[in-house]
Amino acid sequence: MTTVTDLVELFESEAARDRPSEQTPDVGIIMGSDSDLDVMAGAHDALVDLGFAEVTDYDDPPEGYSFESWVVSAHRTPDLMYAYAETAADRGLDVIIAGAGGKSADLPNMTASLAYPIPVVGVPVQEKSVDSVIGMPTGAPITAVDAGKSYNAGLSAAQFLATGDDELAQRLRDLHADQSEGVADVSRELHERGTPGFRASRD
Numbered sequence: 001m002t003t004v005t006d007l008v009e010l011f012e013s014e015a016a017r018d019r020p021s022e023q024t025p026d027v028g029i030i031m032g033s034d035s036d037l038d039v040m041a042g043a044h045d046a047l048v049d050l051g052f053a054e055v056t057d058y059d060d061p062p063e064g065y066s067f068e069s070w071v072v073s074a075h076r077t078p079d080l081m082y083a084y085a086e087t088a089a090d091r092g093l094d095v096i097i098a099g100a101g102g103k104s105a106d107l108p109n110m111t112a113s114l115a116y117p118i119p120v121v122g123v124p125v126q127e128k129s130v131d132s133v134i135g136m137p138t139g140a141p142i143t144a145v146d147a148g149k150s151y152n153a154g155l156s157a158a159q160f161l162a163t164g165d166d167e168l169a170q171r172l173r174d175l176h177a178d179q180s181e182g183v184a185d186v187s188r189e190l191h192e193r194g195t196p197g198f199r200a201s202r203d
């Protein structure tokens with residue numbers, strides 16, 4: 001069985017290893033519970049759509065941009081949250097995506113404070129979590145997306161990285177262009193089939 005202490009020690013030992021940046025994840029995805037994963041999977045999907053690979057073994061890192069995923073609970077495992085956020089820079093992370101649900105969704109805000117100045121993109125997993133995620137007081141900002149919009153959080157994380165990488169910026173442009181074409185396709189189809197025909201084609 002893995003304990004919180006095991007994971008704290010893992011993060012601390014990774015921080016101490018001083019690996020080159022090509023061998024460390026660029027983006028960290030954390031969520032308060034595995035019950036958040038269905039919502040948070042959008043961040044994974046966006047990063048994969050942009051060519052990122054998921055790191056599942058620190059000793060066998062993929063090539064190119066990468067990300068990692070962990071469950072870190074602010075209220076059940078505060079020690080783990082501290083260790084994750086405080087070692088993030090030394091583990092090579094450049095951006096963190098943090099999602100949590102409930103009315104007091106503290107993980108994104110606390111992570112933004114502890115990992116500062118690493119940018120944190122907050123995802124309110126539920127509608128009732130929005131105020132607690134976007135309501136950061138002055139001093140330790142958080143970038144946040146709307147409830148459940150974790151795909152946008154993945155895009156936003158890549159945007160931070162793309163400020164220093166034209167090739168990644170182009171991947172973002174290409175993905176945006178693909179989405180534009182999808183809208184154009186569906187727009188023409190609606191126009192040419194007419195509303196009843198279009199709705200019938202969707203049944």
Ligand code: RP5
Pocket residue numbers: 031032033034035036073074099100101102125
């Ligand atoms: C929050 O409480 C988590 O982010 C999750 O959205 C919610 C419920 O967690 P579980 O009780 O399902 O683990 O901290």
